[in-house]
Structure formats: C-alpha cells, structure tokens
Amino acid sequence: MGIEFTEQITHFISSMRLFYMRTHGGTSRIKSVMYDCQNLEIKDSCHKFETIGILCKHALKVLDVVNLNAIPNRYILRRWTKDAKNRVINENKSALDGNGNNSTYVSEMTSVSNGMKRANEIIMRAKSYEETRRIFYEFLDSVGENIDAWLKNMNLHDSTTCDDLIANEVEPQIKNLSKRNPLHVKSKGITDAHKRHWDNKKKTKKIRSSKLK
Missing domain, CATH: 1.20.5 (Single alpha-helices involved in coiled-coils or other helix-helix interfaces)
Known part of the structure; x- marks a missing residue:
C-alpha cells in the first residue's frame, strides 16, 4: 500500500491500539488510526468510511498489520456487495403499483442512486489533477x-x-351574461331623512324672520 509507520502505541488502553502513519516517501500529513481489537472497531482521521462508506488505505493497512484477514462486517455496506443491483431490482418489483407499473417514487429513487454512483466514479477519476477538476466543475x-x-x-x-x-x-x-345596470352604493354621510330635517329647519327660520319684520 506504500505506507510507513512513524509511531505505534500499544499501551493506550488494554484493547486499543493507536497507529500513526503516512504515505511511504511522501510529505503528506501523518494520519492516525485507532483499532479496538476486542470489538473489531477501527477509527481513522480520514473519516473516509463516515463520508463515502469505504475504509481508507490507512485503516486497511492496520487491519493487515494486526493479522485480520477479513474486513469486519460492520464496514461492508450493502451497496458495495455483489447483490446490490439485484436488491434494487427486487425493491423496485415490490414497489409496483396496483396496475403493475413502476411508481414515480421508485423511478426517481433508482435514478438518484445511479446518478450518485456515476458522479462519484467521475469525481474519483478527476480529483488528482487541477485540470480534470476544472473540467468536472465546468461540466x-x-x-x-x-x-x-x-x-x-x-x-x-x-x-x-x-x-x-x-x-x-x-x-x-x-x-352569455346579460348586461345589467351597475349597482349604486350610497356613500356614508347625510341620509335623506337628515336632509328633510334640515330643510324644514331652514323654512321655519325664514318664516320667523319674516314675521319679525
């Protein structure tokens, strides 16, 4: 794997072993890997498994050093197994609607799964060079x-x-609607009754003033 160990601590905890390593002959940063031999659990500073579901080369090197010939089952995700494609097909069949047609949800799910897989393959090929990364992002x-x-x-x-x-x-x-006169809505203010009241008052005043003369 082209990896060299810079330091190894075996007395960290009874069941734990801590490894420091870096790429052989390289100037890359030192990576740390913690291995629990009791629970067959491994943690690395790359966090590659947590990110894309694959153990990094440093973790695999530690498994080789501790003479563990098989990757622990917890680190073998279903999507990387041989029957992953068959599992998707079976899930699609089980999600058929009443008419025997694939639902929109299943079609979208399959499309997203395939798209992510293809995009990840291209990313892995393009990541090493600035020019290929530029081409990828322009695309x-x-x-x-x-x-x-x-x-x-x-x-x-x-x-x-x-x-x-x-x-x-x-x-x-x-x-087809017949034409009708528009509705008239009376504005708020003085009503007809109020107008008659004020007219009567004016007439009374005129009569009184004429008598005084």
Whole structure:
C-alpha cells in the first residue's frame, strides 16, 4: 500500500491500539488510526468510511498489520456487495403499483442512486489533477444551466396551457351574461331623512324672520 509507520502505541488502553502513519516517501500529513481489537472497531482521521462508506488505505493497512484477514462486517455496506443491483431490482418489483407499473417514487429513487454512483466514479477519476477538476466543475455548471433552462421552458408551457384552458371555459360564460345596470352604493354621510330635517329647519327660520319684520 506504500505506507510507513512513524509511531505505534500499544499501551493506550488494554484493547486499543493507536497507529500513526503516512504515505511511504511522501510529505503528506501523518494520519492516525485507532483499532479496538476486542470489538473489531477501527477509527481513522480520514473519516473516509463516515463520508463515502469505504475504509481508507490507512485503516486497511492496520487491519493487515494486526493479522485480520477479513474486513469486519460492520464496514461492508450493502451497496458495495455483489447483490446490490439485484436488491434494487427486487425493491423496485415490490414497489409496483396496483396496475403493475413502476411508481414515480421508485423511478426517481433508482435514478438518484445511479446518478450518485456515476458522479462519484467521475469525481474519483478527476480529483488528482487541477485540470480534470476544472473540467468536472465546468461540466456541472453546463449541466445545471441546461436543466434550469429546460425546467423554465416547462413551467412556461404549463402556464400557457392553464391560461388557455381557463380562457376557453370562462369566455363563453361571459358572452352569455346579460348586461345589467351597475349597482349604486350610497356613500356614508347625510341620509335623506337628515336632509328633510334640515330643510324644514331652514323654512321655519325664514318664516320667523319674516314675521319679525
């Protein structure tokens, strides 16, 4: 594996062994791996297993050093086994709807699973060189723009279709409606009764003033 040990501590805890190592002949940082021989548990500073579900080369080297010929079952995820593809197919069959057709959810799930697998393969091939990483990210940007444009076009198409349907249904109904005078709503303020009251008061005042003269 091209790995050399820089230090090894065997007295950390009774069942624990701590290893320090780095790539042979390289200038990379020193990695640490903790191995629990009682529970067959291994922890490394790379955290590769926690990230993508695969033990790093440092952890595998420790397993080799401690003469553990098989990877512990807890570190063999189902998605990396030989029957992983068959398991997906069986899950798809079990998720068939009443008509025997694959549901949208199953189709999306399978598509996401396949897409993540293919993307991860490309990432692993491109990660070592700056130029290949640049090509990868430019490709992602281009794909994202194409998808956004397609989705925007679909939204416009759906919106136009809905508008057309509404117009076709409502317009004939509007044409068949008879014309009516608009409703008049009285504004708040002085009512007719108030107007009559004030008119009577004015008349009374005029009569009184004329008598005084």
